[in-house]
Amino acid sequence: xxxxxxxxxxxxxxxxxxxxxxxxxxxxxxxxxxxxxxxxxxxxxxxxxxxxxxxxxxxxxxxxxxxxxxxxxxxxxxxxxxxxxxxxxxxxxxxxxxxxxxxxxxxxxxxxxxxxxxxxxxxxxxxxxxxxxxxxxxxxxxxxxxxxxxxxxxxxxxxxxxxxxxxxxxxxxxxxxxxxxxxxxxxxxxxxxxxxxxxxxxxxxxxxxxxxxxxxxxxxxxxxxxxxxxxxxxxxxxxxxxxxxxxxxxxxxxxxxxxxxxxxxxxxxxxxxxxxxxxxxxxxxxxxxxxxxxxxxxxxxxxxxxxxxxxxxxxxxxxxxxxxxxxxxxxxxxxxxxxxxxxxxxxxxxxxxxxxxxxxxxxxxxxxxxxxxxxxxxxxxxxxxxxxxxxxxxxxxxxxxxxxxxxxxxxxxxxxxxxxxxxxxxxxxxxxxxxxxxxxxxxxxxxxxxxxxxxxxxxxxxxxxxxxxxxxxxxxxxxxxxxxxxxxxxxxxxxxxxxxxxxxxxxxxxxxxxxxxxxxxxxxxxxxxxxxxxxxxxxxxxxxxxxxxxxxxxxxxxxxxxxxxxxxxxxxxxxxxxxxxxxxxxxxxxxxxxxxxxxxxxxxxxxxxxxxxxxxxxxxxxxxxxxxxxxxxxxxxxxxxxxxxxxxxxxxxxxxxxxxxxxxxxxxxxxxxxxxxxxxxxxxxxxxxxxxxxxxxxxxxxxxxxxxxxxxxxxxxxxxxxxxxxxxxxxxxxxxxxxxxxxxxxxxxxxxxxxxxxxxxxxxxxxxxxxxxxxxxxxxxxxxxxxxxxxxxxxxxxxxxxxxxxxxxxxxxxxxxxxxxxxxxxxxxxxxxxxxxxxxxxxxxxxxxxxxxxxxxxxxxxxxxxxxxxxxxxxxxxxxxxxxxxxxxxxxxxxxxxxxxxxxxxxxxxxxxxxxxxxxxxxxxxxxxxxxxxxxxxxxxxxxxxxxxxxxxxxxxxxxxxxxxxxxxxxxxxxxxxx
Numbered sequence: 012x013x014x015x016x017x018x019x020x021x022x023x024x025x026x027x028x029x030x031x032x033x034x035x036x037x038x039x040x041x042x043x044x045x046x047x048x049x050x051x052x053x054x055x056x057x058x059x060x061x062x063x064x065x066x067x068x069x070x071x072x073x074x075x076x077x078x079x080x081x082x083x084x085x086x087x088x089x090x091x092x093x094x095x096x097x098x099x100x101x102x103x104x105x106x107x108x109x110x111x112x113x114x115x116x117x118x119x120x121x122x123x124x125x126x127x128x129x130x131x132x133x134x135x136x137x138x139x140x141x142x143x144x145x146x147x148x149x150x151x152x153x154x155x156x157x158x159x160x161x162x163x164x165x166x167x168x169x170x171x172x173x174x175x176x177x178x179x180x181x182x183x184x185x186x187x188x189x190x191x192x193x194x195x196x197x198x199x200x201x202x203x204x205x206x207x208x209x210x211x212x213x214x215x216x217x218x219x220x221x222x223x224x225x226x227x228x229x230x231x232x233x234x235x236x237x238x239x240x241x242x243x244x245x246x247x248x249x250x251x252x253x254x255x256x257x258x259x260x261x262x263x264x265x266x267x268x269x270x271x272x273x274x275x276x277x278x279x280x281x282x283x284x285x286x287x288x289x290x291x292x293x294x295x296x297x298x299x300x301x302x303x304x305x306x307x308x309x310x311x312x313x314x315x316x317x318x319x320x321x322x323x324x325x326x327x328x329x330x331x332x333x334x335x336x337x338x339x340x341x342x343x344x345x346x347x348x349x350x351x352x353x354x355x356x357x358x359x360x361x362x363x364x365x366x367x368x369x370x371x372x373x374x375x376x377x378x379x380x381x382x383x384x385x386x387x388x389x390x391x392x393x394x395x396x397x398x399x400x401x402x403x404x405x406x407x408x409x410x411x412x413x414x415x416x417x418x419x420x421x422x423x424x425x426x427x428x429x430x431x432x433x434x435x436x437x438x439x440x441x442x443x444x445x446x447x448x449x450x451x452x453x454x455x456x457x458x459x460x461x462x463x464x465x466x467x468x469x470x471x472x473x474x475x476x477x478x479x480x481x482x483x484x485x486x487x488x489x490x491x492x493x494x495x496x497x498x499x500x501x502x503x504x505x506x507x508x509x510x511x512x513x514x515x516x517x518x519x520x521x522x523x524x525x526x527x528x529x530x531x532x533x534x535x536x537x538x539x540x541x542x543x544x545x546x547x548x549x550x551x552x553x554x555x556x557x558x559x560x561x562x563x564x565x566x567x568x569x570x571x572x573x574x575x576x577x578x579x580x581x582x583x584x585x586x587x588x589x590x591x592x593x594x595x596x597x598x599x600x601x602x603x604x605x606x607x608x609x610x611x612x613x614x615x616x617x618x619x620x621x622x623x624x625x626x627x628x629x630x631x632x633x634x635x636x637x638x639x640x641x642x643x644x645x646x647x648x649x650x651x652x653x654x655x656x657x658x659x660x661x662x663x664x665x666x667x668x669x670x671x672x673x674x675x676x677x678x679x680x681x682x683x684x685x686x687x688x689x690x691x692x693x694x695x696x697x698x699x700x701x702x703x704x705x706x707x708x709x710x711x712x713x714x715x716x717x718x719x720x721x722x723x724x725x726x727x728x729x730x731x732x733x734x735x736x737x738x739x740x741x742x743x744x745x746x747x748x749x750x751x752x753x754x755x756x757x758x759x760x761x762x763x764x765x766x767x768x769x770x771x772x773x774x775x776x777x778x779x780x781x782x783x784x785x786x787x788x789x790x791x792x793x794x795x796x797x798x799x800x801x802x803x804x805x806x807x808x809x810x811x812x813x814x815x816x817x818x819x820x821x822x823x824x825x826x827x828x829x830x831x832x833x834x835x836x837x838x839x840x841x842x843x844x845x846x847x848x849x850x851x852x853x854x855x856x857x858x859x860x861x862x863x864x865x866x867x868x869x870x871x872x873x874x875x876x877x878x879x880x881x882x883x884x885x886x887x888x889x890x891x892x893x894x895x896x897x898x899x900x901x902x903x904x905x906x907x908x909x910x911x912x913x914x915x916x917x918x919x920x921x922x923x924x925x926x927x928x929x930x931x932x933x934x935x936x937x938x939x940x941x942x943x944x945x946x947x948x949x950x951x952x953x954x955x956x957x958x959x960x961x962x963x964x965x966x967x968x969x970x971x972x973x974x975x976x977x978x979x980x981x982x983x984x985x986x987x988x989x990x
Contacts, residue, residue: 039080039539039570043109047074047863048599051109054588056080056572058113061565063573063584065618066602067898068867069594069854072574073543077119079106080572081541084117115570117539120523120530129330130318133517134462134510137528139496143510144315146489147458150482151451153307155300162300162307162450167256170267170294174252177244177271184270185255186213186238187263197226204237211238213270236268244271256294265296310451315458317443324445326438331511336411337432343697345385349373353384354395356410356430368404369395429699443511454478459511465943467506470497500528503560504553507651507677507943516686521676523547524557536568546577547895550675550924551969554579576898578622582607589616594868595826595854621899624980628903628927634954635933639667639885639918640715644691646708650682651947659708662949664688666715666887666918668933669909673924673958673966674950677942680922681891685723688920689889692719716918717884720877723891727869732768732779733861735827735852739876741843742766745822748814748837755812765812765819767804774800823858830857846875849911851904867896871905878912886917894925902927926973929966930955937966 039056049071056062064072082103089100134140153162165173174183191200201223212221213236219225221237229235239262240255242248259267269292298307313319323329340355347353349369357366373380376399378391387395398406405412411427418424435441442449442459449457454476461469473494483490500506503524514522527545545561546554558579565571565585575581587610589603603609603616610616611623620626646659653660662683664670672680690705692698695713727738736742746765749755755764764772773779777797781804796802803810803820810818815833817825825833827847834840847853850871855864864872874893894902902925909919909931921928929935935958937951951961958964959971 037113039114040110040112041075041079041108042111044075044079044111045107046078047071048595049074049079050599052599052601054601054604056570056588057586058115058570059565059568060585061562061571061573061583062586062588063575063581064588064590065575065581065898066590066598067594067617068851068871068896068901069865070590070592070598070898071600072590073865074599075588075590076541076572076574077121077543079108079111080114080539081117081119082106083108083111084114084539085119087114088116115537115539117541118530118535119541119543120526120545121543129513129515131514132462132510133466133500133505133508133512133514133525136514136525137496137500137510139493139510140316140462141312142489142493142496143458143461144312146486146493147315147451147453148310148312149489150478150486151310151453153298153310153450154452155303155305155307156446156450157303157305158300160300160302162298164296164298165294166296167253167260167267167294170256170269170292171249171253173294174244174269174271174292175249179245181244182272183242183244183252184213184218184238185240185242185252185259186236186268186270187259188266188268189235189237189263191233191235197229197232198223200235201226201229204235209237209239211241212236213238213268237262260294260296266299266301267294268292269294307447307450314448315444315451322444322448324436324439324443327436327443329443331436331439331441331443332433333436334428334431335434336407336430340430340432341407342384343694346383348382348384349378349380349395354407356407356426362410365410369406372399372402372404441511453482462510465507465509466497466500469510470494470501470506473497496528499560500525502556503527504549504556504676504942507941507946517681521548524549527560534567538569540564540569540571541574542571543574544576544896545573546575546580548676548892548924549577550673550966551579551926552965553676558583576618576896581618581622589618591617593854594851595856597854617900618898624976624983626899627977627980627984628930630930630974630977630981635668635913637665637668637934639665639916641665641712642688642692642715642887643709643711644688644707645710646706647683647687648706649687650679651677651943652679652682652687653947659706660947660949662936663952664918664920664936665934666712666885667913667916668918669913669931670918670920670934670936671929671932672920672922672936672938673929674938674946675942675965678938678940678946680938682947683938684889684920684922685721685891689719689721692716692887715885716887718886719889720886721889721891722874722877722893724870724895727861727864727873734823734858735847735855735861735872736823736830736857738861738872739843739847739879741840741857744837744839745834746819748834748840749812749819752812752814758808758812760809760812764809765805772805772809774804774806776800777804779804820858823856825857826853827855827857828853843879846879847872849878849904849908850875851901865896867898867901870896871901874905874908878908888912888917888919888921890919890921890923892922892924894923894928899927906931926970929970930973930977935966935970937961937964939965 038058041052041054044052052075054075064076066072083106085103086105089097092100132140134143154160155162189204191197195203201221205221205223210221212219212225218238239259242252242255244252256267270289271292272289293301295301298309299305300307308314314322316322317324317329327333342353343355344353349366352358352366354366356362370380376394378394379387394406396407398404398409414423414427418427439445444459449459451457461472464472473490500508505521505524508521514525517525523545527542530540542561546557549557554577561571561573561580562583573580573584581587584607587603587605587607588601589610591598591600591602603613603619610619613619642664644664645661647662648659660683672684674680687705687707691707691710692713694705695710696716696719698719727733736745743762746762749765750760750762760772763769767773767779774797776799777783781797781800781802783795783797800806805820810820812818814822817833822830822833827844831841831844831848834844847855852868852871852875855868861869870893877888893905897905906928912919923929932955935951935953935955936949937958939946939948939950940963951958951964951967955970955974958967959974961967
């Protein structure tokens with residue numbers, strides 16, 4: 012969040028609208044930008060071009076692209092709205108800049124755009140679901156979910172037209188179904204019908220006169236078929252027929268009955284009346300299946316929305332799954348006996364009495380308590396699960412029910428979640444919608460059927476679906492919107508995903524590209540698009556399709572700014588802007604601006620050094636071999652993992668090495684490592700799996716590990732109160748040092764007084780924020796430095812306490828490198844800070860707000876935290892695309908960290924596409940050969956050279972090119988050194 016000085020308040024309001032501003036300039040002109048670490052940057056960017064921002068992580072790319080260009084474009088666009096409208100819109104802070112001119116309305120797609128809610132799916136994130144809901148409401152046809160008959164609404168006009176097709180002179184009877192109602196007797200019921208002028212009933216096989224004497228024959232009948240008119244069909248009786256049908260529908264609550272004689276047509280039911288064969292018709296103004304007596308609601312968009320009570324499955328409330336007791340979690344170690352504590356929930360002191368009750372009645376019910384839990388028979392399991400009511404022992408069911416009644420308490424909800432796992436909803440089978448919504452179909456497919464198909468298959472289905480002419484006319488615009496977005500998803504390499512796939516199950520790269528769809532799939536022109544690393548997590552084979560999509564966005568008349576590290580996207584850019592030369596306070600300058608070819612020749616460009624071969628990876632003379640054995644996983648069946656048979660996938664992971672899992676997007680990498688291997692290892696090591704159960708048969712080799720750590724791409728705390736020193740948990744020992752000084756003890760200060768997050772030591776005026784937010788009403792809020800603490804966040808008394816001459820605020824202003832020297836001799840602090848230095852974050856200030864960190868810095872900060880928490884024993888690190896947001900120079904530092912971890916005896920399994928990581932790997936497991944159903948198999952394994960030589964591997968093809976380039980660069984360097 013940028014800090015705006017008090018002088019900003021007196022600046023004249025911006026009166027030029029975004030449109031007028033853009034029309035006055037043929038380029039974007041920024042002057043004196045000082046956001047975050049930018050050093051009064053001046054920059055001119057042409058309109059209608061593809062511009063790539065590159066540089067090392069923390070050099071200022073995001074500050075310039077997102078915090079300056081996007082923020083100002085969005086702010087000016089919102090200011091063009093009315094005062095009333097603006098109060099409902101979230102405005103970004105005004106960038107700290109002297110002037111910004113020629114900025115168009117802007118759209119940004121960042122990682123923060125992606126929702127991780129369990130309700131968020133690919134379809135909802137791309138807004139395809141909204142179009143599909145409208146489409147099904149307009150052209151969908153209702154098919155009874157019980158009998159499969161088509162359910163249609165018929166008016167009196169349509170009914171009359173149907174009957175007019177019968178032969179001239181056909182006799183017909185028109186009637187309706189009358190309902191008695193629980194409050195009336197049969198006598199009262201018949202009396203009411205007679206008083207309304209009705210004279211005949213269709214009773215069984217006869218037409219009888221309606222008289223009061225029939226009351227005794229009706230017994231407990233609830234409905235009667237009342238005849239309202241008898242008519243002979245002809246052109247002269249058309250008007251009468253129509254009126255009679257209207258009257259019958261009115262009396263029958265929208266349903267009219269018709270019997271015709273002397274006409275044979277196909278029918279579902281024939282009734283013989285008075286000895287003759289009659290045809291019976293049912294015409295209804297309601298959407299009702301008369302065969303099953305089921306009424307259906309009118310199709311409307313909200314009926315197909317699982318987030319709306321109208322459409323959500325009542326059992327799972329639209330989640331698609333339910334939580335239920337999982338015995339694998341309740342009994343994590345079946346080899347233990349009941350007496351040894353096999354039932355984990357009853358091992359806690361608060362609930363140990365449940366186990367004592369079970370053991371007390373064990374002898375009376377022949378329940379063995381000294382044998383392994385796995386040896387108990389079904390009778391024993393039923394007793395443990397359902398309890399013994401006559402002995403006031405509720406078993407696990409009663410225990411869980413007791414907890415359910417108290418889950419308004421947070422700790423009870425947390426405790427309950429430990430013993431439950433998700434399973435598909437038995438009512439909707441994971442479709443999320445209720446039966447009424449699923450009954451509406453287009454060309455025989457419900458909305459659930461459509462969203463469950465892979466995107467590429469769904470796109471083809473919409474092209475070939477057998478729709479009639481009226482459906483295509485009514486749904487023309489919606490069909491085009493749906494197909495365009497589906498085709499775009501397929502183009503950027505996500506054709507293997509289904510629209511029903513939850514976002515939280517996607518890899519980081521997949522989630523990023525899903526977020527791109529709603530923006531890049533639109534038809535807006537004259538916009539500024541700011542895309543934050545759209546190639547993150549993308550396999551090299553999929554990058555060309557992304558290049559096509561991004562250049563198409565530019566060709567529609569938009570200005571596209573990419574924050575990127577990928578060579579192909581940077582090469583496709585019309586202009587390259589490189590920030591640097593370093594990170595943090597060592598960056599913030601434009602070190603190169605121009606064409607791609609010029610960057611390769613520029614001596615100032617650090618990226619040009621890598622792409623031209625002036626810098627390159629030194630390949631090892633010999634790859635590391637495992638000396639710790641293997642993890643052998645067999646029978647993995649999660650998502651698309653299947654191997655070469657129905658038995659599932661079998662994979663061997665080497666220990667004590669850098670093992671990289673590669674493959675095209677959707678091949679199953681994240682499923683294998685994050686959803687299968689991690690829960691399997693965690694289960695074997697008795698670690699908390701957060702209720703996640705992996706689908707596999709066996710895992711051998713876990714005994715060789717002491718711990719397992721999963722480093723995914725979930726965001727770190729993005730608030731000003733979170734900072735590097737608190738995130739890696741180095742602030743606690745630092746505060747303890749200050750609390751241990753003589754002055755602190757004399758003043759009665761504890762460690763908590765040196766925290767700006769709690770009362771006691773923090774400034775009471777700004778509550779430890781260091782700044783005061785000034786509400787500017789209809790303008791963007793202004794943040795001013797706190798006058799009392801001058802931005803230090805602490806009370807004056809606390810700042811007087813010093814350690815080695817520095818106050819707590821002075822310490823937070825130190826860089827990591829400076830702090831490492833300052834805290835010499837303090838092992839706990841140095842261990843934590845050393846991890847930050849190893850990750851190349853030595854330039855960060857200890858107290859730098861987390862919301863000012865770039866994506867690459869945040870990713871490395873998270874890794875530093877995990878690495879610092881590793882045990883001394885052998886730890887397995889599982890990482891999901893750790894190079895996201897990293898420059899090649901940063902990747903080299905990351906590889907050095909990997910080398911240190913393996914040298915210490917730890918093991919790494921990394922999901923990656925980056926060519927440097929693939930080349931540096933000791934062992935590569937390549938999945939594929941394609942995505943979704945075409946993936947889930949091990950295509951190649953071995954050293955990078957062995958995988959590169961495998962013709963079946965798509966990854967091997969690109970790895971072969973990368974290895975060849977690296978060898979050429981090394982050879983050229985040797986020749987140059989010789990000369």
